[in-house]
Structures are given as C-alpha cells and as structure tokens.
Amino acid sequence: MIKSLRIALVGGTGHQGPGLALRWALAGHEVFIGSRRAEKAERVAGELSEALRPIGVQYEFGHGVNPDVVAKADVIVFTIPFGGVRATCEGLRDQIRPGAVVVSPVVPMRKADFGLIADLPEEGSAAELIAALLPQAKVVGAFHTVSAGLLKDIPKPIEGDVVVCGDDEEAKRLVMGLVEDIPNLRPLDGGPLAYSRVLEALTPLLITMGKRLGNPNLGIKFI
Amino acid sequence: MIKSLRIALVGGTGHQGPGLALRWALAGHEVFIGSRRAEKAERVAGELSEALRPIGVQYEFGHGVNPDVVAKADVIVFTIPFGGVRATCEGLRDQIRPGAVVVSPVVPMRKADFGLIADLPEEGSAAELIAALLPQAKVVGAFHTVSAGLLKDIPKPIEGDVVVCGDDEEAKRLVMGLVEDIPNLRPLDGGPLAYSRVLEALTPLLITMGKRLGNPNLGIKFI
Secondary structure (H helix, E strand, O other), rough: OOOOOEEEEEEEOOOHHHHHHHHHOOOOEEEEEOOOOHHHHHHHHHHHHHHHHHHOOOOOOEEEEHHHHHOOOOEEEOOOOHHHHHHHHHOOOOOOOOOEEEEEOOEEEEEEEOOOEOOOOOOOOOOHHHHHOOOOOHHHHHOOOOHHHHHOOOOOOOOEEEEEEEEEHHHHHHHHHHHHOOOOOOEEEOOOOOHHHHHHHHHHHHHHHHHHHHEEEEEEEEE | OOOOOOEEEEOOOOOHHHHHHHHHHHHOOEEEEEEHHHHHHHHHHHHHHHHHHOOOOOOOOOEEEEHHHHHHOOOEEEOOOOOHHHHHHHEEEEOOOOEHHHHHEEOOEEEEEEEEEEOOOOOHHHHHHHHOOOOOOOOEEEOOOHHHHHHHHOOOOOOOEEEEEEHHHHHHHHHHHHHHHOOEEEEOOOOOHHHHHHHHHHHHHHHHHHHHOOOOOOEEEEO
C-alpha cells in the first residue's frame, strides 16, 4: 500500500461489500459503507467494527447513503447486483467526480436451462456498461473471482489471483495495489477494460463447478 | 487409464495435435494423426515417433487423411482452427459413426481493436456448433487452457487444470480420463457443453496475459 485511500462501497451492505470493507480497513484505508438506506449502512458499519474487535482492531467505518459516501471517495466500488447498475449510475452521476476510480466486480448472470451463465450486456460487460454510463469515471474491473465468504474470513489470507482490467493505467495500478493489500491475493494485469467480459463470464462457472466440487469458495490461479 | 483407446487427431499435424498425440502415445493409447493431406500426416507421424525415441519409447503412430483416421476411432479430437470447423464437419459427417466421442479444444478468436478476444458463434461456442453440425456425435469440450508447447515437452508433467464439459456423462468421463493420462493435469467436471463458451473465452485472456507476464504457456488452476 502506498497511502491510505478513501474507499466507498456502494451497496456495501450486500454480498461482497462487507468482506472487502474488512480487508481494506485492516490495510489502513478509510472505508465508507454505502447503502440506499442510511440506517442500514449505519447498522452494517457497526457490525463490521464489531467483527474487527476480536482480532484486537479498533476501527470506525464511515457510512451513509450511496450518494454521500461516493462524494468523499478516491475509489468507489460497486458491490451491487447487475440489476441495480443502471439505476445506481443514474443516481450517482452528479456525485462521482471527474477522474474518480470506479471498481466493478459486478457479474451479470442468468439461469439458463442448462445452468447459471453470464448474461453480458450489449456493451460487452457490466464494467463497460458502467463506463458508458459514467464517462467521467475511470472504470476498472476486478474481484470477480474472489469468494465473498473468504473475504469476510479475517484475518486469514486468501490464496488466489485477481485479474484487473481497465483502460486507464494509473487507475488499474491503484486497484492492483488494493488487491495486494489483501494478504496473499495476487493482482494480474488483465489488459483493457473489455477483458472484463471474460472475468464476468468466469464467475458462473466458478459457482457451478464449486457446487459440484463441494467448494463454495472456488477461486482461480494462473500458473 | 481404463483401457487403450483409438484416438484420431483431426488436423493432428497442427498446433495442439502433436503434443496431445505424444502424451496419449505415452499413456498407451493407439493414436492416429489425421490431415487433409496423407503425406503430411505420414511425415508428422514419423517425426512424432522420432521424438519419442530419445526417451526410450518405440511407438508407431497411425496416420492418414482425416476421413480415414476418423472412421477407425473411439475418440476424435478436433485440433483445428475455428475457421476450419464447418468444412471439417461437412467433410467427416459420413465417417463419424453414431455415438463417437468428438473432443473440441477449438477456440474462436478475433483481433479486436483492444486485443485478442473470443469470437463465439451464434450457437454459443465452437463446441456447440460442432454438436449442431454432427448430431450423431457425443461432443465434449476440453483442453482449451493447456499450452501446446507444454504438451509437446515430454515427458515433463504439466501443472494445471482442464475443465471438461459435455452433455453426455459417459463421454465426459472418458475425456476426463484422457486428461488424467497426462501427468499432473487434473480434469474438472465443467458441466453441460454450453459451458464451453466460458473456456473458449478464457483462452485469449490467457494468451494476452501470458504475453504481458512473459509466460507463453500460462495455464489455470482452480483452488
């Protein structure tokens, strides 16, 4: 980690938000839990502070409604389901400052007759859709293949790789640094943002294969 | 390996064919090198026998034009570029017997402005297209993420996973056994054939990331 960043988790009360919040708090960043409802953000922020106490860490998470936490942040992470992407982008358009780094771990999925599969939007991927809706932001795709359960299991290291892709090199490097802040996770430069479609497509395979293998936290490593 | 299989490599003189041929010869299978030209098949079959001599193995590869080698095989592997899929299926339609196992490691790719990316057909994947063109065959997708270079580097083991997908369970198990025949490769059940689109999409990312990392043989492991 180079310096402490202000990180806002939009929809941070959901599936992947809490684990990322805990990890980045432990790495010394200033983490804000965002939600559509202020009370929910406050409640989850409190629970997360509680979760850090048993390992001897005193930490107060920031919290608030999504537009409020976003306005303060260097890095904004969209820990939301794909279904909420358009409305979230609309709702935050004026709060996201030019040059802000927006991280998309979003995976659009649908249940086909043969099983769970990616349902990529016309733009190519959820990350590219976000980039189209928020032209002022530097969008980076990352964290698609990291289990929310493992992220929450602090302070255990997580074995696995995180492919990071984006069209702005500086923003990509920043997010690769945020991957390195999580013990044992390795960031890999996945190239331009368009490669996010590959990572988004991979997640439903990880979920279905993980079920078959009895491993709900199946991850990936490049060797 | 349960028993010795007769394996025909359609386009076996190309990129991925020789490595697979060597590996399965070492595992005790009866391997046939197929090509559009009989002389080329014969030449490559001879070269592959030569390649086995330094490690003390005497082995004669079968060889012939694609329709001839296919007619004799239990398992047919399409080691061909995507551009050849339609013509190859047309040309072999009458030689491929009902119930034959056809393995597709085929990856449809195109060079987009941002880089190499999958160019999946309307059917969903190359494997599904092959299944549509050869309804009498049991099509299995596999070997998309294994480097041709590592396959040829006998007798070295290959670290990595091979996700195998297919709609016929018996055929899928057979191909998973063929993965296990290659030292250290681990087969993983990837579910129905439709998941081949995920694996086909993964290969261009492996190629471009491998270039960036200085590893032309980048592979994958699920953890």
